[in-house]
Amino acid sequence: MQVYASQWEGDPARLPLTEGVMLRWFRPEDLDRLRMLPSTRDLVRTHAADRAAVPSRTVRHGAGAVPHIVGAHLYLEDPAGRVLLGLRHHNSAFAPNTWHFLAGHCEQESAVLCLVREAEEEAGLCIDPRDVEFVHVLHQLPGPGRRPRLQLVFRARAWTGVPxxxxxxxxxxxxxxxxxxxxxxxxxxTREAIAHVRAKRPYSEAGWE
Structure with missing residues (x-):
């Protein structure tokens, strides 16, 4: 098997596909959350490690800037004031057997539309974007060498469907x-964000110490 490397800064969503259904950019550290052949995952990581010491010829986003991952999270309350959480699968790469917001990573879409899409895909809930309001953002550094994340939390004032x-x-x-x-x-x-939302604090940070 031969692997060829190149650089390209285009938008994969605009490419006409003759095979497959979707093309997206992913970083090697994000591969654990994707369903893919282990051999393909190992191949990408091996290549990424080999290329790590090669300086890029392209400067992106200004000196020292790092692209952030953006997550959209649903803070949903029932009439009794209870919050909706989901129990993540025990084979999940992130937080297995742990309760979490209904959430997803933003793709080629706004954060609100990401939230609406994930609510329907994950739980069968229909939410009108006009019924969504921003309540909190957590600026998070998950760990050394990890990409920073902006965890956006939105409340839905109304919805249809049963989770x-x-x-x-x-x-x-x-x-x-x-x-x-x-x-x-x-x-x-998630626990921190719930506390901040209830206290009406719109911003918090974690992991930057």
């Missing part, structure tokens, strides 16, 4: 929780 498991390979259950009695296993930044 149901639509992606059983990712989420095992949806449940409403009293914010004062959350389960023990909750993603740490």
């Amino acid at each position: 149901q498991v639509r992606e059983p390979d990712k989420c095992l259950a949806w449940q409403w929780w009293d914010p004062d009695a959350l389960p023990e296993r909750v993603v740490p930044y």
Whole structure:
């Protein structure tokens, strides 16, 4: 098998496809959350390690700037004030067997449209973008060498549908929780975000110390 390397800064969403259904950019450290052949994952990581010491000929985003990953999270309350959380699959690369917001990474779309799409895909909930309001952002550095993340949290004032498991390979259950009695296993930044939303604090940081 021969692998060829090149550089390109175009938009893969604009390419006409003759094979497959989608092209997207991913960083090597994001591969664990993708369903792919282990041999392909190992090949990409090996190549990325070999290229790490090769200086790029292209300067992007200004000196020292790092592109951020943007996540959209749904803070949904029922009439009793309980918050909707999902139990992540035990084989999940991120936070297995842990409760988390309904959430997803923004693709070629706005954060609100990402939230609306994920709500329908993951839980069968229909949300009108006009019923979505921003409530909190967590500027997060997950760990050394990891890409920073902007975790955007939105509240939906209205929706239709009953939460149901639509992606059983990712989420095992949806449940409403009293914010004062959350389960023990909750993603740490989810717990923090819930507290900030209830206190009406629009911004917080984590991992930058």
